[in-house]
Amino acid sequence: MLTLRHIPFLKAVFLHSITAYGGPQGHLAMMLKTFVQQRKDVTEQELMEYNAFCQLLPGASSSQTLTLIGYKRGGVSLAIVTLLIWIAPACILMGSLSFLLQYLDRKALNTDIFKYVQPMAIGFLLYGSIRAFRVSIKNLATAGIMIGSLFVAYFLKSPWTFPILIILGGTVSNFSDKRIPDIADKPKKIRWNNIWLFVSLFILAGFFSELARTHNWITRRPFNLFENFYRFGSLVFGGGDILIAMMLEQYVYRAKSAFMDESDLLTGAGIMRALPGPTFSITAYVGGMVMRNLGAGYQLLGCILAPVAIFLPSLLLVLFFFPIWHNLKKYVVIYRALEGINATVVGIMWAATIMLFMAIPMTWYNITITLTTLGILCTSKVPSPFIVLACLLLGWLTT
Numbered sequence: 001m002l003t004l005r006h007i008p009f010l011k012a013v014f015l016h017s018i019t020a021y022g023g024p025q026g027h028l029a030m031m032l033k034t035f036v037q038q039r040k041d042v043t044e045q046e047l048m049e050y051n052a053f054c055q056l057l058p059g060a061s062s063s064q065t066l067t068l069i070g071y072k073r074g075g076v077s078l079a080i081v082t083l084l085i086w087i088a089p090a091c092i093l094m095g096s097l098s099f100l101l102q103y104l105d106r107k108a109l110n111t112d113i114f115k116y117v118q119p120m121a122i123g124f125l126l127y128g129s130i131r132a133f134r135v136s137i138k139n140l141a142t143a144g145i146m147i148g149s150l151f152v153a154y155f156l157k158s159p160w161t162f163p164i165l166i167i168l169g170g171t172v173s174n175f176s177d178k179r180i181p182d183i184a185d186k187p188k189k190i191r192w193n194n195i196w197l198f199v200s201l202f203i204l205a206g207f208f209s210e211l212a213r214t215h216n217w218i219t220r221r222p223f224n225l226f227e228n229f230y231r232f233g234s235l236v237f238g239g240g241d242i243l244i245a246m247m248l249e250q251y252v253y254r255a256k257s258a259f260m261d262e263s264d265l266l267t268g269a270g271i272m273r274a275l276p277g278p279t280f281s282i283t284a285y286v287g288g289m290v291m292r293n294l295g296a297g298y299q300l301l302g303c304i305l306a307p308v309a310i311f312l313p314s315l316l317l318v319l320f321f322f323p324i325w326h327n328l329k330k331y332v333v334i335y336r337a338l339e340g341i342n343a344t345v346v347g348i349m350w351a352a353t354i355m356l357f358m359a360i361p362m363t364w365y366n367i368t369i370t371l372t373t374l375g376i377l378c379t380s381k382v383p384s385p386f387i388v389l390a391c392l393l394l395g396w397l398t399t
Contacts (some may be wrong), residue, residue, distance in 0.1 A: 022121030029128025059314030085246025090277025095303030098288025123373025159335025229309035242280025
């Protein structure tokens with residue numbers, strides 16, 4: 001049950017939602033700063049464990065990780081409110097873009113106000129990678145797992161790379177002789193209704209979508225839209241880039257550009273990368289674009305239906321499987337696996353940092369922004385939102 005004591009936490013979640021750049025790994029780095037170092041809602045070890053667990057599930061991993069922080073603090077109700085606050089700002093902005101796009105000059109959207117955001121995000125990634133390294137890399141074996149994961153994640157860009165690496169890392173660390181500490185830990189109750197709801201919605205969404213299509217219902221498109229995005233959210237591994245590829249196939253190539261063309265989707269993807277919050281917020285934009293020729297009411301419905309459908313499987317799956325994962329930790333096989341899993345996540349973070357760093361121009365000001373961000377994070381208690389706002393202001397002043 002939500003109480004007044006949760007308001008400071010929810011305020012922190014909101015500030016995180018409007019300042020968290022850098023994709024899932026960048027979000028994790030900012031969570032380390034905000035929810036571990038500053039607020040102490042979770043420990044570093046817990047956050048790394050949450051993130052590693054969420055990498056094994058389909059859906060939006062950074063959103064699931066933040067949901068688990070809310071779950072730890074206040075149970076299911078706070079977890080749901082945490083997720084809603086996290087996704088709302090980005091989804092509102094991306095949904096609004098589907099309405100505004102016809103009135104805006106697309107060249108004007110590529111404003112330089114965001115030109116320092118990417119080097120700043122790399123600074124956050126470096127900070128998160130260093131903190132995670134200190135927590136998770138304890139011996140030669142975990143260092144080897146980290147380095148191996150780094151190289152594989154860097155060179156093998158597949159949606160299955162992350163879950164397979166995590167499983168392999170957990171398998172390798174099982175050859176250790178690490179013992180479970182003798183700590184009394186009450187088992188968590190498994191909420192079976194979550195998995196039944198997930199499966200039921202999957203089946204019903206497919207059934208009504210097909211029924212609407214075959215019977216040519218006038219209102220068939222909302223049913224088809226919900227089914228498409230619920231299926232994407234139930235099956236996607238690998239984050240926003242894989243989701244964009246799925247939407248490109250579904251709504252551009254397969255639909256023969258009846259809903260939008262390739263440039264429309266790429267414009268949305270570019271703006272999404274410039275905005276804070278979850279990368280899956282692009283679904284609000286795509287949902288609106290798919291429904292826009294049916295009128296403003298249907299377009300608004302699309303902006304709401306698509307993000308609800310994409311994030312709902314993530315919520316149901318993480319709340320169902322996390323108690324199971326928690327209860328399994330009393331077994332030595334799972335406990336030992338955590339060491340390798342956490343080391344794998346650190347390797348993936350370093351790979352993301354290197355890939356982003358190589359993608360930006362090697363200019364003196366980009367390197368300066370990255371190193372300055374890292375220095376501020378390591379040596380001060382300046383909140384993350386102030387660093388983000390400073391970079392945005394600098395970008396505006398130098399445009």
